[in-house]
Amino acid sequence: MQTSGRHIANGDFLSTPFVAVPYDLLTTHAHIGLHAHELVVLLQILANGQVRGTTELSPQDLGDLCGMSSKEVMGCVERLVLEGYLAIGEKFDEHGAHVTYFDLQPLWDRIRGKTSKKEVRQFRKDPLTLFEEEFGRPLSAMECDQLRTWLGENGYPEWLVIEALKESVLANKYSFRYIDRILFDWQRHNIQSRQDLDNYRQQYRDKAVRSEADSGRKSVGSRNKAAAPTKPKSADREQVRDERYANFYQLFPDG
Numbered sequence: 406m407q408t409s410g411r412h413i414a415n416g417d418f419l420s421t422p423f424v425a426v427p428y429d430l431l432t433t434h435a436h437i438g439l440h441a442h443e444l445v446v447l448l449q450i451l452a453n454g455q456v457r458g459t460t461e462l463s464p465q466d467l468g469d470l471c472g473m474s475s476k477e478v479m480g481c482v483e484r485l486v487l488e489g490y491l492a493i494g495e496k497f498d499e500h501g502a503h504v505t506y507f508d509l510q511p512l513w514d515r516i517r518g519k520t521s522k523k524e525v526r527q528f529r530k531d532p533l534t535l536f537e538e539e540f541g542r543p544l545s546a547m548e549c550d551q552l553r554t555w556l557g558e559n560g561y562p563e564w565l566v567i568e569a570l571k572e573s574v575l576a577n578k579y580s581f582r583y584i585d586r587i588l589f590d591w592q593r594h595n596i597q598s599r600q601d602l603d604n605y606r607q608q609y610r611d612k613a614v615r616s617e618a619d620s621g622r623k624s625v626g627s628r629n630k631a632a633a634p635t636k637p638k639s640a641d642r643e644q645v646r647d648e649r650y651a652n653f654y655q656l657f658p659d660g
Contacts (some may be wrong), residue, residue, distance in 0.1 A: 430444075443481055449462075450462065460506045464482075491511055492507070493531065559588070565602070566588065569588050
């Protein structure tokens with residue numbers, strides 16, 4: 406018996422990969438505040454993770470999958486991150502290259518009711534993006550290696566590296582060497598937490614205020630000393646000097 410075209414079509418369809426989608430996502434997406442086009446974006450990320458084993462998608466690739474431009478899809482992604490439906494993580498792959506990926510854990514937490522819509526998350530940027538934005542240019546290969554060393558080999562936490570970047574920007578020192586000195590100094594002072602860093606900064610400010618106050622007192626003392634009248638060697642002698650002998654006094658001031 407000849408196989409029908411419908412049977413062949415169904416067979417082809419069944420041979421393609423399937424994606425498991427939580428039913429709660431489909432039934433509650435409107436209730437938790439997701440728009441239809443945002444649901445499509447999340448489903449494409451979910452599908453890519455299940456079928457291809459990765460959620461590392463470029464804006465262009467994600468836009469093509471969703472039928473959007475890269476600008477439109479990134480605007481959608483930004484809102485999803487800000488509203489706590491999606492996170493963006495960063496890591497280094499097996500070749501040492503910096504890559505970003507999408508993390509759907511915030512979405513699952515939202516569906517389970519662990520987070521509320523009022524808990525707005527900040528749009529978190531990865532360190533490489535922050536450095537390039539602050540420096541106003543792409544990082545060189547050597548600078549990327551240094552950033553990997555800080556986060557990997559040196560074991561500096563990401564938040565500490567970003568704080569060091571902020572310090573360099575405030576000091577108008579756009580230099581990796583300057584940032585490395587900051588990190589080394591903080592390590593030397595055993596900075597382990599944000600509270601440790603806040604305390605260290607406060608101590609530094611207090612020390613700077615004391616130093617400025619001491620300098621001010623020394624400056625005032627020097628001015629007072631300079632302004633004080635000098636006592637003549639012999640007041641009586643100055644009183645009896647006769648202006649008629651001014652030339653004499655100039656030649657022999659102690660006469």
